[in-house]
Amino acid sequence: MSVTSIRERMSGNEAVAEAIRQVNPDVMPAFPITPSTEIPQMVSSFIAGGKIDTEFIPVESEHSAMSAAIGSEAAGARTMTATSSAGLALMWEELLLAASNRLPIVLTLVNRTLSGPININCDHSDGMGARDTGWIQIYAENNQEAYDNYIQAFPIAEDKRVHLPVMICQDGFITSHAVENILLLPDEQVKEFVGTYEPEEYLLQPGKPIAVGPYSISAYAMEAKKAQAVAMENAREVIKEVADRFAQMSGRQYGFFESYRLEDAEYVMLIMGSAAGTAKQAVDELRESGVKAGVLKLRVFRPFPEKEIAEALKNAKAVAIMDRVESYNGNCGPLGSEVTAGLFRNKVFIDTVCYTYGLAGRDFTTDNVKEIFGELQGLVCEGKQVPHNRYIGLRTREEQ
Amino acid sequence: MSKGNHGLKQMLRQPERLTPGHRMCAGCGATIAVRAVLRGLKQEDHAVIGNATGCLEVSSYMYPYTSWEDSYIHNAFENAGATLGGVETAYKVLKKKGKLGEEDTYKFITFGGDGGTYDIGLQSLSGAMERGHDMVYVCYDNGAYMNTGIQRSSATPMYADTTTTPVGVNSNGKIQYRKDLAAIIAEHYVPYVAQSTLTRDFTDLHRKSEKAIYTEGPAFLNLCTPCPRGWRYPMEDVMEICRLAVETCYWPLFEVDEGKWILNYSPKKKLPIEDFLRPQGRFAHLFKPENEHLIELFQQEVDKRWEDLLYRCNRE
Numbered sequence: 001m002s003v004t005s006i007r008e009r010m011s012g013n014e015a016v017a018e019a020i021r022q023v024n025p026d027v028m029p030a031f032p033i034t035p036s037t038e039i040p041q042m043v044s045s046f047i048a049g050g051k052i053d054t055e056f057i058p059v060e061s062e063h064s065a066m067s068a069a070i071g072s073e074a075a076g077a078r079t080m081t082a083t084s085s086a087g088l089a090l091m092w093e094e095l096l097l098a099a100s101n102r103l104p105i106v107l108t109l110v111n112r113t114l115s116g117p118i119n120i121n122c123d124h125s126d127g128m129g130a131r132d133t134g135w136i137q138i139y140a141e142n143n144q145e146a147y148d149n150y151i152q153a154f155p156i157a158e159d160k161r162v163h164l165p166v167m168i169c170q171d172g173f174i175t176s177h178a179v180e181n182i183l184l185l186p187d188e189q190v191k192e193f194v195g196t197y198e199p200e201e202y203l204l205q206p207g208k209p210i211a212v213g214p215y216s217i218s219a220y221a222m223e224a225k226k227a228q229a230v231a232m233e234n235a236r237e238v239i240k241e242v243a244d245r246f247a248q249m250s251g252r253q254y255g256f257f258e259s260y261r262l263e264d265a266e267y268v269m270l271i272m273g274s275a276a277g278t279a280k281q282a283v284d285e286l287r288e289s290g291v292k293a294g295v296l297k298l299r300v301f302r303p304f305p306e307k308e309i310a311e312a313l314k315n316a317k318a319v320a321i322m323d324r325v326e327s328y329n330g331n332c333g334p335l336g337s338e339v340t341a342g343l344f345r346n347k348v349f350i351d352t353v354c355y356t357y358g359l360a361g362r363d364f365t366t367d368n369v370k371e372i373f374g375e376l377q378g379l380v381c382e383g384k385q386v387p388h389n390r391y392i393g394l395r396t397r398e399e400q
Numbered sequence: 401m402s403k404g405n406h407g408l409k410q411m412l413r414q415p416e417r418l419t420p421g422h423r424m425c426a427g428c429g430a431t432i433a434v435r436a437v438l439r440g441l442k443q444e445d446h447a448v449i450g451n452a453t454g455c456l457e458v459s460s461y462m463y464p465y466t467s468w469e470d471s472y473i474h475n476a477f478e479n480a481g482a483t484l485g486g487v488e489t490a491y492k493v494l495k496k497k498g499k500l501g502e503e504d505t506y507k508f509i510t511f512g513g514d515g516g517t518y519d520i521g522l523q524s525l526s527g528a529m530e531r532g533h534d535m536v537y538v539c540y541d542n543g544a545y546m547n548t549g550i551q552r553s554s555a556t557p558m559y560a561d562t563t564t565t566p567v568g569v570n571s572n573g574k575i576q577y578r579k580d581l582a583a584i585i586a587e588h589y590v591p592y593v594a595q596s597t598l599t600r601d602f603t604d605l606h607r608k609s610e611k612a613i614y615t616e617g618p619a620f621l622n623l624c625t626p627c628p629r630g631w632r633y634p635m636e637d638v639m640e641i642c643r644l645a646v647e648t649c650y651w652p653l654f655e656v657d658e659g660k661w662i663l664n665y666s667p668k669k670k671l672p673i674e675d676f677l678r679p680q681g682r683f684a685h686l687f688k689p690e691n692e693h694l695i696e697l698f699q700q701e702v703d704k705r706w707e708d709l710l711y712r713c714n715r716e
Binding site: 026027029053055057058059060061063064065067068069070071072073074075076077079093094097203204205206209210211212213214215216217220 | 448450457458461468469470471472473475476481482483484485486487488489494496497500504506523524526527530531
C-alpha cells in the first residue's frame with residue numbers, strides 16, 4: 001500500500017479527536033476533566049457539525065461514563081470514552097468490569113496526577129493505578145504516537161483472540177496541549193484499517209438473547225479470570241500483527257517499545273511517555289562525548305513485555321528505570337518493580353537504579369538525564385553506591 | 401377503578417419472562433413484582449433487562465444459569481441507570497445504522513432494590529432520567545439492604561429494627577423518616593412516574609407497567625415489595641402486608657403523568673398505621689407500652705405525607 005500522509009500541526013488532544021472523527025465510533029459517553037476535556041468537546045462539535053454520527057452521552061460522572069460504555073458495548077455498539085486522573089480513579093470499579101466482561105472499549109487517557117494535593121499536571125499515577133484492571137495499556141511519546149496508537153486500538157481490542165478494552169495514554173499538557181507537526185492518514189485508509197465492529201454475541205440480537213454480568217460461584221469464577229489472563233497473553237501477538245499492518249499503511253513501525261541507540265549501549269534509560277523525547281536528546285549529547293548511552297522507550301505496558309525487555313537490556317551494564325509515579329510501597333514504582341523482576345527471571349543480572357521523576361508536572365530536563373547517566377557510570381566504573389530508589393528533580397532544602 | 405385490558409386472568413395467560421428456578425426466597429415480594437412488570441411488555445417485543453447488584457441479581461443469574469427470557473445485563477450496584485442508558489443508546493445507533501430491522505422493537509427495563517436506587521445508585525438514576533433515555537427504571541423497594549442482611553437504607557421506615565439500626569436499651573430502631581423517591585424523580589419532570597405495589601388483582605401494577613414501558617422517554621416505577629425475612633412476617637402474608645400498606649396510606653398508589661399528579665386509590669376508611677406495623681417483627685418494640693408515643697409520631701408522619709400527596713393531586 002502506498003503511503004499517503006497529510007501534514008498537519010495539532011495538539012495531542014486534537015490528534016486523538018481527529019482519529020475519533022476518522023473512526024466514527026458508535027457511542028461515546030464522557031464526562032469532562034482536565035486535561036482531557038477537549039476531546040469530548042471536539043467530538044461534540046463533530047457531531048453538531050454533522051461530521052460524524054456518533055451518539056454522545058453526556059453522563060453525570062466518569063463512573064457513569066464507563067458504566068454506560070459497558071452497556072453500550074455489550075449491546076453491540078463500538079464505544080469509546082476519554083478521561084484523566086480522578087476521572088479514571090472514579091471509573092476504577094468499572095474498568096475491572098469492562099475487562100472481565102471482555103468488552104473491547106477504547107479509552108483515551110490523558111495522564112494527570114491523582115490528588116492529593118490536587119494538581120492538574122502530568123504524571124502516570126492515574127494509568128498506573130489502573131495497571132491491574134485488565135486493560136491493555138499503550139503509552140505515547142508525542143501527538144503522532146497518540147494518533148497512531150488510537151487507530152491501532154480498535155483492531156487490537158476487537159480481535160477475537162483478545163476481546164479486551166484498550167487504554168491509549170498520552171501525557172497531560174506536555175503532549176495533550178502542545179502543538180507539534182503530525183502526519184495524518186486519509187479518512188478512507190483509517191476506516192478500512194479499523195473496519196466495522198462485528199461482535200459475535202451482544203444484547204440486541206433478536207431471537208438470540210444473552211445475559212451479561214453473572215454472579216459466578218467459586219466453582220466457575222477462577223476459570224473466567226484465567227481466560228481473561230490468557231486473552232491478555234494473546235494480545236502480545238495481536239499487538240504486533242496490528243503494528244505490522246499499520247506500518248504497511250503508514251510507514252511507521254511500532255513495537256512493544258522503541259530501542260533508541262540501544263544496540264551497543266552500556267547505560268540505558270528505560271522510560272515511558274513524553275519524557276522519552278528528553279531522554280533521547282540527552283543521549284544524543286552524551287554519545288557526542290563518548291558515553292555509550294541508549295533509551296528503551298516502553299510503549300506497551302500491558303501486557304508487559306518482560307522477555308523482550310530483558311533481551312534488549314542483556315548487554316547493558318546498568319539501567320535507570322524511570323517511574324513517573326510514586327507507589328508509596330517503600331520500594332519503587334511499578335516499572336522499577338516489574339522490570340527488575342523481569343531481568344531477574346530472565347537471568348539478566350545488570351545494575352538497576354529506580355528513579356522517580358516528573359511527579360505532578362515537575363519538569364524533567366536533559367540535565368536530569370545526564371545526572372542519571374553519570375550516576376550509572378559512577379556505579380559501574382567506580383563502585384559508587386546509589387540508593388536503589390531515588391527521586392530526581394526534587395527541590396533541595398535550600399531551594400524550599 | 402377500571403381494569404381496562406388488565407384483567408388478572410388475561411394477564412396471567414402471558415408466558416413468564418422471569419422463569420422459575422431462580423433462587424429468590426419463597427414469598428419474596430420483589431419476584432412477584434418483577435413478573436408483573438414484565439407482563440406489561442407486548443409479547444412480540446424484545447427487551448433488555450438491566451439489574452443493579454442485589455437479591456434479584458445474585459438469585460436470577462448465577463452462572464451458568466439465567467432465569468431471564470430476554471437479554472439481560474448486570475453491571476454493578478450503583479449504576480443500573482447509566483448501564484441501561486448505554487444499552488438504549490446503542491439501540492438508537494444500531495437502528496440508525498440499519499443493523500437492526502424496522503420490525504425489531506426493543507424495550508429497556510432495569511430493576512434495582514432500594515439500596516441500589518435510593519442510595520448508592522441515586523446519582524446514576526438521576527442522570528439517566530435527566531438525559532431522557534427511553535427506558536423504565538423499576539425500584540423494588542423492600543426498605544433495607546436485604547441482600548447483605550437487612551441493613552438500613554434511606555427507604556427504611558422510621559423505627560424499623562435493622563442490623564445497622566438495631567433496637568436496644570439506647571435505640572428504638574431507625575431514627576430518620578424515609579426518603580420520597582417517587583417525588584424526587586417526578587421533580588425531574590420525566591414523562592411518567594408511578595408508585596404501586598402488589599394489590600389483590602394486580603390491575604394497578606399491570607396498567608402502570610405497560611404505561612411506563614410504552615411511554616416514550618424515561619419512566620420510573622417505585623414498587624413496595626415486602627421482604628418476609630427483613631420485615632419478619634409469615635411469608636404467606638405478603639399480599640395482606642401490601643394491602644395494609646395501601647389501606648393505612650403508608651404506601652399510596654399514585655402516578656405522575658406528564659407532570660400531572662394523579663391519586664389512583666383512596667381508602668374509604670384510612671386504617672391506623674398500627675395495622676401495618678403490628679404484623680411485622682421489625683416493629684415489635686413499638687408495641688411495648690412505653691413506646692406508644694412512637695406509633696403516634698409514625699402516624700403523624702404518614703398523615704402529613706398523605707396530605708401532601710392529596711395537595712399535589714388536587715391542585716389545578
